[in-house]
Amino acid sequence: MKKKFRKLISRTEFYIALVFLALCLLIQLRSGQFFTPNNIVDILSALVVPGIFAVGAFMVIISGGFDVSFPALASLTSFVTTKVLLDAGWQGGVWLPFLIALVLGALLGAFNGLFIGYFELPAMIVTLGSSSFFKGLMQGALNSKQLAVIPVGMRSFGTSALFVAKNVESGLTSRMPTTFLVLAGVLLVTWFLLNRTMFGRGIYAIGGNPVSAHRAGFNVRRTRFLLLVYVGMISALAGLCRVCMMQQMHPTNMLGMEMNVIAGVVLGGTAIIGGAGTLFGCMLGTGLIVLVENSMILIGIPTVWKDAFVGALIVIGTGISAFQVNRARRAGLRNVRKGAAL
C-alpha cells in the first residue's frame, strides 16, 4: 500500500491531476458555476478536437519526434472530404465522409511516414515541411474557400447529442455532442495499440533507444511509418469532427492549434525526448489547457488574458519537464563519476 502510494506520488500525472483539481476548485469557489452539469458538458465538448489531436501528437512524441503537421493535415483532408461530397450532392449518412477522411488521412500520414520512417529524417523537420505543403495544396492548388454549407449527413451528426445537460438554477442547457464518441473510440483503440500490442511497445522502445530497438528485433522503419499513417488517420478524424461541430468548413480555422496541443501533451508528463508518458497524462494536460481556455471567464479574468495564462502554464509545465530531464542527466553523470571513483 505504502509502496503503491510512493509510486503514485513519483508520477508526473499525479501532480497534473492535483493542479487540475485545484483549478477546478478555484473556479468553483470564485464562480459557483464550475461543477454544474452544463459547464462540465461544455468543457468535455471543447475537449473533443484538441483531445483527438493530442493523442496523435502524443504518439509521435513517444516515438521520439514532434509532429507539427496535424492541423494542416486535418484541414486539407476535411476540406477535400466536404468539398467532394458537396459537389457530388451526397445526401446519405456520415459514414462516407468519415471513410473518405480516414483514407485521405492515411495517405497524407503515409507521406510523412515515408520520409520519417524510411528516409530516417527528423519528424519535426519533415512535418514542418509537409505542414506547409498541405496548406499550400489546400489554399493554392485547390483554391480553398470557406464552405458555409456542409453535407446533410455531417450536419446532423454535428448537431446530434448524446444527452442534454441542464443547469437547474440558471436554466442553461448544454448538449453532449455525439462526436465525443469519436474521442472515446480513438482513446480506446490507441490505449490498446500502445499497451497491448508489440507495435505500441515498439513505439515506446524506439522512443527510448532506436538502436537498441533495432537490435532487439523491432522493425523500426515500418513501426515509424505505420505510426505516422495512424496519426494521419486520427488527425483527419479530428478535422472532420471539427467541421461537423462547427457546421461549416473554414480552411484556416484549425491552423496554429499545434502549439497548444503539443504543450498540453508535454504538460501531461510526456517526456520531450520521447519514450515516456501515458495517455491518461496526455488527456489531463490537454484538459488543463482546455479548462484554462474555457473557464477563465468564470473567475472574472477577461478573455484577453487567456493567451497569457495558457502561455504561462506552458512555460512552467514544460519547464518542469525539461528541468527533470536535466536533473536526471546530471544524476546519471554523478553515478558514472562515483562509479569511476571506486
Place this chain on the structure above:
Amino acid sequence: MSEYLLKAVDISKAFVGVQALDAVSLDIRPGEIHCLAGENGCGKSTLIKIISGVYQQDAGYIEFNGKRFTRITPLEAIAMGIQVIYQDFSIFPNLTVMENLAFNTELAAGRRLVNKRRMRTVAEEALSKINFDIELDRLVGSLSVAEKQMVAICRALMFDAKLIIMDEPTTALTRKEVRALFEIILKLKEQGIAILFVSHKLNEVFEISERFTIFRSGKHIVSGNTSELDDRKFSYYMTGREFDAEPFRPRYEGGECVLEVENLAIEGAFEDVSFRLCRGEILGITGLLDSGRSELALALFGLRRSTGGRILVKGKEIAMGSPRDAIEAGIGYVPEDRLSEGLFLPRSIADNIVISEIDRLTGALSVLDFRRYRQEVEDWVRALSIATPDPENACSTLSGGNQQRVVLAKWLACKPDVLVLNGPTVGVDIGSKHDIHRILQRLANEGMAVIIISDDLPEVLQNCSHLLIMKDGRIVARPDPGSTDENTVLSHML
C-alpha cells in the same frame, strides 16, 4: 564436434578506403574465456560486428560449430547462439526490467499482442539463469550501470547462447562490480558458454582470460595462452613498441622558483597546503578521490576560490579569481574530464589547438592571420605527433590518447610557466600514455614546471621529481619518488 566453437579466418573489411581489418583470424574453443585486446581503433569492434552479422566482411569466412559461412545475418547469428553485449547494453531506459528482458523473445516468436503474464514468466526465467535478483517492474533507467549490465547479460542468455561477446564490459564499473561480473563470467563458463571478452585493460586480460588474441591497426598480431603473457609482452603486442620505463631525471639547470603555494585552503576540501615548485621540476600530487587533490588543482587554476592562504607566481602574489587570472600568470591546466572540460569535440583539431592563443595569431584589425594559424597548428601536430590525416577533422574523430595530446597542445601553445595536469592519462591507451609521459619529461627538461595530479601510482613515481601525498585534505607525506615504492605511498594514502 570440431575443436573450435568459432573460427574467423582471414577476415578483411574496408570502410571507404580505410582498411579496418586486414586478413585477421580469431578462434574460440567451446566454453573458454577468450580476451580480444588491442588499442582503440585496432578493429576489435569491427570484427565483433562481422561475427554478429551487423557488417559483412569483404573477404574471409567464419566457421561456427564446424559449419562454414561466408556471410551471416544478425538473425542467423542469434539462432546459432552468438550474443553480443554492447558497451551501451542496448537497453531501453524508459521501460521496465520485464519488458527489456522479454522483448527479444517475444519478437523472435513473431508475437503481435502483449501478454504480460507470459512476459513475466519469460523475464523471471531469464533472471534465474544467473540468480540475479531485481524487481521486474523497475524502470531500467533507474538501475545502476552494473545492474543494467546484468539485465543485458540475462537477456543474452535467453537464446541458448553458446558464445557471449562482451564489448569493453568493465568501462563504467566500480572495482567491486567488476569482481561480481567476473564471477558471473566464470559461472557462465561452467555452463559451457564461451565468452569473448573485449578489453584494452591489461589487468583484466590477465585476471579473467584463458587465451588471448591481440590486434593492432587492423592486423592480427598474436594469439596464445594468457599464462604465457606478461606486462612487457602485452604492451609490446598492443603497441608494437618496447617501453623502457625510464624514471624522470631533472636536467634543467638553475631553475628559479616559479610557483609558491602557502597554507592554501578551501573550506571543506583541503587546508594548509604549502609547496614550492621550480623550473624543470615535475611535482606529483596523489591521494584518494576524496583527499582534496582535485579541489587543489581547481584552486591552482582559479576554477575554485581558495578560502585561505596565497599563491605566488614568480614571487608575485596572484589573486586567483578565475581561469583568466591563472592564464595571465602563466599557469595552464589540463582537466580531468577532457571531454567536457578540455575540448570542443565537434570543432576541428586545429581550432582546438589554437583556441587559447587565438589573440596572438591576429594581424591588423584583429583579423585572424591564416598563414600563421596554419603554421602554428602544423607545428603542434608534428611536435606532439597527433595522429590525424588532416587537422581540419573534428576532434571527436581522434582516439582518447590523441585527444589528450590536443589538450596538451592547446596549453603548450600559450607557453605557460607552470602546467597543471589532472589525471593526464585516464582512459588513454598504453602507447599514448607512454608518449604523454615522454612529452611531459621533455617539457620539464626544457624549463617548464609541471604538476601531475594522479592516482596512478606508477605514473607519479616514474615521472615526478617530487611527490606530495594527500589524505583528508592535508599533505601527509612528501617522499622522494626515486627511493620509495607503491606500497609505501599507498599506506600513506589509506
